[in-house]
Amino acid sequence: MSTEFVAYERLRLHFIYCGILAVLVIINLSVLYWMGVPDFTTYLTNVATITSLMLGLVAIIYSFVANSGLAQSLGSLGAISREIQHSKEIMRALVSSGEAQAKSMEDEQERLRVVSGEISDNLTRIKDQHESIRDLLGQIPDRFNALDDSLKAMATQADNLSQNGVEREEEGTFNTTFVQNFLEDSSPAGMMLCFAASRAEERGKDLDLASLRPEGLASWADYFRGYLVSMGAAGLVDARTRKENNTIVTIKYLHPYIRENARKALLDAMAKETKSSTVERRKKWMEHIDSLFE
Structure with a gap:
């Protein structure tokens, strides 16, 4: 220390x-x-009495003061209690609001999850369509070459048959066997064009090549027009194009076998298809063509 x-x-x-x-x-x-003062005890008793009275008066005054302070304290406690109750109500409201917001956020998350799923499905369909278009575009040159070779072969065979006295079913048309081979060997788009031509001739309506695809791809009109030109050169169809709009075609004549069997050829080709998405897409395409001629 x-x-x-x-x-x-x-x-x-x-x-x-x-x-x-x-x-x-x-x-x-x-x-x-x-000790030497006479009647000391009497004086002491009187002093004690007076002192007791004074202390009693002081006690009474103090009790009033204490009661007043106690009342103020009780009032303060009541005010504090009311403030606590008010705070409790505010906290309860905040908790209820938080629960409502949490529920709303859960609903928003669920909606976002649903929208995300729909976007994912749409992207998958777009991807499938893109792959189908890419495959189809890759097949176009080969299909044109095969079609050209097929038409040349059928023309040669038809000429040989004509020279040998084999009659055609109608003037300007090939034998049914060759038309059947042509229809079955055609591309899916070519079959759809034959089906649309049969519906147009059946209904007596013009054929709009630009709206033939359900996706509304006007660029396919050139492909369909070229296909009709090839068929016309072989005598399978007589298609007249409007001068003011070369995508509108009037079917004046269509080979009877194509007219009667285009739908069946499409359905047979879809039955052989292994990809369900391709089958579904071709079904929608057929439904679209039917709707054009209702």
Whole structure:
């Protein structure tokens, strides 16, 4: 311990026992003085009575003051209690609002999940369509070459048959066997064109090559027009194009076998298809063509 603290403790001890001695001395002197006064006990009793009365009065006044302070304290407690109750209501409202917001967020998440699923499905369909178009575009040159070779072969065979006295079913048309081979060997788009031509001739309506695809791809009109030109060169169809719009075609004549069997050839080709998405796409295409001639 430090020297200052030790000195302080000693001084405090001296002060205490000096104070005790002074109090004892004062008490002894008072007793010696008052012992010689006559009727001291009477005076002491009166002083005690007066002191008791004064203390009682002080107690009464203090009780009033204490009660007033207690009432104020109780009022403050009531106000604090009301504030706590108000805070409780606010907290309850906040909790309810938080639960509602959480539920709303869950609903939004569910909607986002559904929309995300729809977007994913659409992207998958677009991818399938893109792959189908890419495959089809890759097949176009080969299909044209095969068609050209087929038409040349059929023309040669038809000429040979004509020279040998074999009759055609109608003037300007090939034998049914060759037309059947042509229809079955055609591309899916070529079969769809033959089916659309049969529907147009049946209904007596013009054929719009630009709207033949359900996707509305006008670029396919050139392909369909070229296909009709090839068929016309072989005598399988007589298609007249409008001067003001070369995508509108009037079917004046269509080989009877194509007219009667185009739909069946399409259905047979779809039955042989292994990809369900391709089958579904061709069914929608057929439904679209039917809707054009309703």
